[in-house]
Amino acid sequence: MAKITYIEHGGKEHVVEVANGMTVMEGARDNGIPGIEADCGGACACSTCHVYVAEDWSEKLPAKDAMEEDMLDFAYKPDPARSRLTCQLTVSDALDGLVVQMPEKQI
Structure with missing residues (x-):
C-alpha cells in the first residue's frame, strides 16, 4: 500500500492510500479525486489521466514506454x-x- 498525494490544479490536496497492484489512476478514480478523467479506462488510449509528477519523483519512476510517450503528445501542456x-x-x-x-484541464 502506498500513500499518494494528488493535487488539484487549484491547489487542493488529497492524500489517499492506494493498494499495491492498482494504478495511480485507479486510486484517483476510486477515491473520487477530481482532475483525472480516465476516459479510456486505463488502456493508454487517451491522455485524460495526465499529471505532473513532483520533480523529486521524476527519476524514481519506471521509464515511459513508447505508447505512453505517444499519448502524452495529446496531453494539455505536457x-x-x-x-x-x-x-x-x-x-x-x-x-x-x-x-x-x-x-489545468484534460484533453
Missing part, C-alpha cells in the same frame, strides 16, 4: 520531464509518498 499518464503507473511500496499534480 512537460517532457514531469508528465506521466497515471494509468501507466502501477502502485507498489516504492511509490509510497508519490506526489502528482493535475494540469
